[in-house]
Amino acid sequence: MAFMNQKGGVGKTTTVVNLAAALAELGKSTLIIDMDPQAHATLHLGVEIDEDHLSVYDLLLSAETDPVDARRAVVKTRENLGVIPAVTDQAAVETELANAPQRHLRLRNAIQPLLSEYEYVLIDCPPSLGLLTLNGLAASREVVVPMQAHFLALQGVGKLLETVSLVAREINPKLRVSGVVLSMHEENTRLSKEIVADLEQFFKDSLQQDVPWKGARVLRPAIRRNIKLAECPSFGQTIFEYARWCPGAMDYAQLAANIATEWDRF
Amino acid sequence: MAFMNQKGGVGKTTTVVNLAAALAELGKSTLIIDMDPQAHATLHLGVEIDEDHLSVYDLLLSAETDPVDARRAVVKTRENLGVIPAVTDQAAVETELANAPQRHLRLRNAIQPLLSEYEYVLIDCPPSLGLLTLNGLAASREVVVPMQAHFLALQGVGKLLETVSLVAREINPKLRVSGVVLSMHEENTRLSKEIVADLEQFFKDSLQQDVPWKGARVLRPAIRRNIKLAECPSFGQTIFEYARWCPGAMDYAQLAANIATEWDRF
Ligand SMILES: Nc1ncnc2c1ncn2[C@@H]1O[C@H](COP(=O)(O)OP(=O)(O)OP(=O)(O)O)[C@@H](O)[C@H]1O
Ligand SMILES: Nc1ncnc2c1ncn2[C@@H]1O[C@H](COP(=O)(O)OP(=O)(O)OP(=O)(O)O)[C@@H](O)[C@H]1O
Ligand SMILES: [Mg+2]
Ligand SMILES: [Mg+2]
Numbered sequence: 001m002a003f004m005n006q007k008g009g010v011g012k013t014t015t016v017v018n019l020a021a022a023l024a025e026l027g028k029s030t031l032i033i034d035m036d037p038q039a040h041a042t043l044h045l046g047v048e049i050d051e052d053h054l055s056v057y058d059l060l061l062s063a064e065t066d067p068v069d070a071r072r073a074v075v076k077t078r079e080n081l082g083v084i085p086a087v088t089d090q091a092a093v094e095t096e097l098a099n100a101p102q103r104h105l106r107l108r109n110a111i112q113p114l115l116s117e118y119e120y121v122l123i124d125c126p127p128s129l130g131l132l133t134l135n136g137l138a139a140s141r142e143v144v145v146p147m148q149a150h151f152l153a154l155q156g157v158g159k160l161l162e163t164v165s166l167v168a169r170e171i172n173p174k175l176r177v178s179g180v181v182l183s184m185h186e187e188n189t190r191l192s193k194e195i196v197a198d199l200e201q202f203f204k205d206s207l208q209q210d211v212p213w214k215g216a217r218v219l220r221p222a223i224r225r226n227i228k229l230a231e232c233p234s235f236g237q238t239i240f241e242y243a244r245w246c247p248g249a250m251d252y253a254q255l256a257a258n259i260a261t262e263w264d265r266f
Numbered sequence: 267m268a269f270m271n272q273k274g275g276v277g278k279t280t281t282v283v284n285l286a287a288a289l290a291e292l293g294k295s296t297l298i299i300d301m302d303p304q305a306h307a308t309l310h311l312g313v314e315i316d317e318d319h320l321s322v323y324d325l326l327l328s329a330e331t332d333p334v335d336a337r338r339a340v341v342k343t344r345e346n347l348g349v350i351p352a353v354t355d356q357a358a359v360e361t362e363l364a365n366a367p368q369r370h371l372r373l374r375n376a377i378q379p380l381l382s383e384y385e386y387v388l389i390d391c392p393p394s395l396g397l398l399t400l401n402g403l404a405a406s407r408e409v410v411v412p413m414q415a416h417f418l419a420l421q422g423v424g425k426l427l428e429t430v431s432l433v434a435r436e437i438n439p440k441l442r443v444s445g446v447v448l449s450m451h452e453e454n455t456r457l458s459k460e461i462v463a464d465l466e467q468f469f470k471d472s473l474q475q476d477v478p479w480k481g482a483r484v485l486r487p488a489i490r491r492n493i494k495l496a497e498c499p500s501f502g503q504t505i506f507e508y509a510r511w512c513p514g515a516m517d518y519a520q521l522a523a524n525i526a527t528e529w530d531r532f
Contacts, residue, residue, distance in 0.1 A: 008393045013418070155309065
């Protein structure tokens with residue numbers, strides 16, 4: 001499941017970490033893959049690795065001649081929760097793999113052996129539509145788009161869906177967009193009501209088209225703005241470790257329960 | 267004055283547009299340069315240009331052999347307020363100018379003839395440290411960093427200052443960081459108090475070093491979180507046109523007044 005949005009600061013990392021933590025608490029074996037060279041998901045979880053530990057960077061550079069075993073890259077960070085950490089060197093992958101064969105499939109190929117071990121794999125993408133995000137998309141079956149119910153946020157969605165279409169056509173025909181997670185949500189404002197209405201109308205119209213976001217919807221509940229969600233990364237904790245009963249934790253727990261009910265049908 | 271932060275969604279565009287509008291209302295002739303291919307500042311101001319109108323893209327590609335007159339690129343959008351609009355093609359500049367001579371100085375060279383006409387030039391940078399932002403930095407005397415008082419936001423500041431140092435050393439020795447604008451600020455939270463204290467300590471220590479951010483500080487007032495600031499872009503309005511007396515407008519007006527008092531001494 002790739003969590004992507006080229007717009008920065010919209011809650012991708014916060015959603016990946018806390019949703020994964022909630023799924024893990026529900027007993028689902030969950031893996032986080034941190035594609036962002038800024039390594040915020042890795043930091044958020046309080047994971048530090050020494051220089052020899054494998055990272056996403058190693059998986060991307062891994063070649064068929066000398067494949068890296070992705071299982072050695074996983075850090076078991078909590079019960080039912082593993083993470084393949086990010087490192088700053090990942091930023092160079094855009095140039096380093098610029099003309100490499102199968103440069104969009106590096107991640108997908110590398111994680112094949114892992115897939116049987118995890119019920120949920122959540123991929124945290126950087127704020128761009130470059131090679132790192134494309135690897136995340138090529139390796140996923142589902143795309144989730146965290147976003148704020150703001151005007152400028154809506155502007156970027158068109159470009160994002162274009163990219164998803166491109167990947168679905170050229171690289172990964174099974175890819176579909178499950179929907180949008182409303183992040184940092186301010187429920188009782190006119191703006192958020194209008195933006196949510198726009199989104200729901202858009203998804204309703206898409207039901208008639210043969211597009212990767214046919215059947216996508218606004219996932220519920222929205223995640224309300226809650227300062228605790230911004231505080232817990234500084235302690236290397238998930239929201240459930242930091243403030244078990246705060247609104248942010250309740251929202252992510254409910255979202256995870258809804259997703260699990262839905263996904264477990266397949 | 268370059269407004270930069272490689273982290274996305276931290277309030278660069280909102281700050282550039284509303285600060286510029288406030289300065290314009292104080293009677294200062296102000297120019298906004300929209301470096302972001304997403305063109306959010308251009309959108310925010312309600313500016314639409316037809317295909318032949320010059321944009322930042324044209325200024326960047328403008329060569330000495332066939333220079334473009336930057337004055338023709340300016341759209342007079344309100345009293346005392348001009349903007350050089352952005353277009354999506356700007357995103358390609360990274361590759362198009364990859365080996366071009368003076369690729370970091372394109373903007374600076376292009377806007378020379380304009381500088382005498384404006385008291386304030388505010389440059390809105392995209393969320394990256396690439397060629398567009400470097401052009402913004404090379405063309406500026408001052409750097410302002412909009413950011414949220416959040417833990418993950420602090421992580422990016424180191425890398426940002428490294429880039430500013432690089433530009434100051436290699437390209438633009440006059441460049442200095444005036445400070446940080448706290449954006450989407452939630453004043454009474456423990457987190458924001460801690461982060462602000464960290465920032466103020468950091469700037470205090472920097473007074474002893476010969477760095478471009480010597481003398482930088484947390485600019486006041488902080489801009490409080492206020493939904494009106496997220497609503498007005500959808501109407502193509504500045505906060506002063508949309509909700510003249512809301513907290514967001516008061517904060518930007520005060521910030522502009524403080525900046526003007528300070529800058530007018532030079
Ligand atoms: N619901 C929320 N309430 C309050 N703060 C939040 C919430 N969600 C995220 N934040 C904070 O907002 C900031 C941006 O969130 P986050 O880092 O998750 O976004 P992102 O999309 O991953 O950013 P990037 O594009 O840089 O990867 C962080 O400081 C985070 O702690
Ligand atoms: N003080 C504020 N209160 C409420 N909402 C705000 C505030 N400042 C900015 N916003 C909203 O937050 C979102 C991000 O702000 P903005 O677009 O200015 O950030 P940015 O740093 O320019 O983003 P990008 O990196 O994409 O260029 C926008 O939807 C904006 O309307
Ligand atoms: Mg992130
Ligand atoms: Mg912006």
